[in-house]
Amino acid sequence: MGIDICRSDLHVLSAPGKPAEVEMRAQRILLRPVTKADLEDYHKYLFGSPVVMAKYGKGEVKSLCEVENRIKTWTARWEKGDPFSGLCIRDKETGEFIGHVILGHSDVPGTAELAILIRPEYWNQKYGTEALRSVFAYAREILYYPLDGAPFTKIEATARVDNVASNRLLTAFAGAPVAQQYKHGALRNLYKVDLSEARQTAASQHFKKTAA
Numbered sequence: 002m003g004i005d006i007c008r009s010d011l012h013v014l015s016a017p018g019k020p021a022e023v024e025m026r027a028q029r030i031l032l033r034p035v036t037k038a039d040l041e042d043y044h045k046y047l048f049g050s051p052v053v054m055a056k057y058g059k060g061e062v063k064s065l066c067e068v069e070n071r072i073k074t075w076t077a078r079w080e081k082g083d084p085f086s087g088l089c090i091r092d093k094e095t096g097e098f099i100g101h102v103i104l105g106h107s108d109v110p111g112t113a114e115l116a117i118l119i120r121p122e123y124w125n126q127k128y129g130t131e132a133l134r135s136v137f138a139y140a141r142e143i144l145y146y147p148l149d150g151a152p153f154t155k156i157e158a159t160a161r162v163d164n165v166a167s168n169r170l171l172t173a174f175a176g177a178p179v180a181q182q183y184k185h186g187a188l189r190n191l192y193k194v195d196l197s198e199a200r201q202t203a204a205s206q207h208f209k210k211t212a213a
């Protein structure tokens with residue numbers, strides 16, 4: 002199953018076996034598949050930064066080599082047309098590096114895991130909000146793309162309970178956390194967004210269009 006969308010804010014061309022083309026344009030930012038050319042920025046401003054990593058994952062900074070391996074995994078997915086992968090966030094006009102967001106695979110078929118990291122100079126200026134708005138719009142456009150063999154119906158994200166900005170950001174898009182769990186040695190809030198209804202609406206609109 003392929004996806005072909007071309008709008009001023011979103012361009013997606015994705016089919017199994019062919020490199021995916023994705024570009025999202027928001028007010029100030031542009032989101033597009035991460036590439037190996039982003040490696041230095043990813044390491045310097047995000048995964049190698051103790052400030053950014055403090056409440057992310059295990060709280061440990063990553064080496065350049067570890068970041069390179071992550072980027073390889075994400076680019077390999079884009080290359081084979083998998084729309085669930087890492088996106089680089091840059092300033093739309095200047096190309097300045099802003100951050101990273103991933104709507105990726107999880108342990109559960111049909112559920113995508115969401116995570117976002119913004120470069121500290123840009124914190125608390127609504128860049129995270131702007132990026133997630135684009136990613137949620139994107140998610141609604143790829144509802145028909147199977148995720149690990151199951152229909153794509155859920156987005157999950159976690160935030161350490163002491164990560165105020167992340168909890169506020171996720172609550173704005175997913176509502177209140179549905180549970181708490183210990184993961185990577187810290188208590189985390191679990192957020193879930195159910196896309197089943199959006200899938201049904203999209204299906205009925207598609208049916209109306211084809212029937213008309």
Ligand SMILES: CC(C)(COP(=O)(O)OP(=O)(O)OC[C@H]1O[C@@H](n2cnc3c(N)ncnc32)[C@H](O)[C@@H]1OP(=O)(O)O)[C@@H](O)C(=O)NCCC(=O)NCCS
Binds near residue numbers: 120126127173
């Ligand atoms: C979490 C993160 C992505 C938020 O990005 P951001 O661009 O600063 O977020 P925004 O400016 O869009 O703000 C989102 C919400 O967080 C609040 N916020 C942002 N920074 C804050 C801070 N330092 N203290 C308290 N609240 C803060 C904003 O007020 C806003 O809440 P509101 O909509 O209720 O007013 C960013 O802080 C980050 O990269 N942190 C390190 C990595 C991380 O922990 N990622 C989360 C893992 S999913």
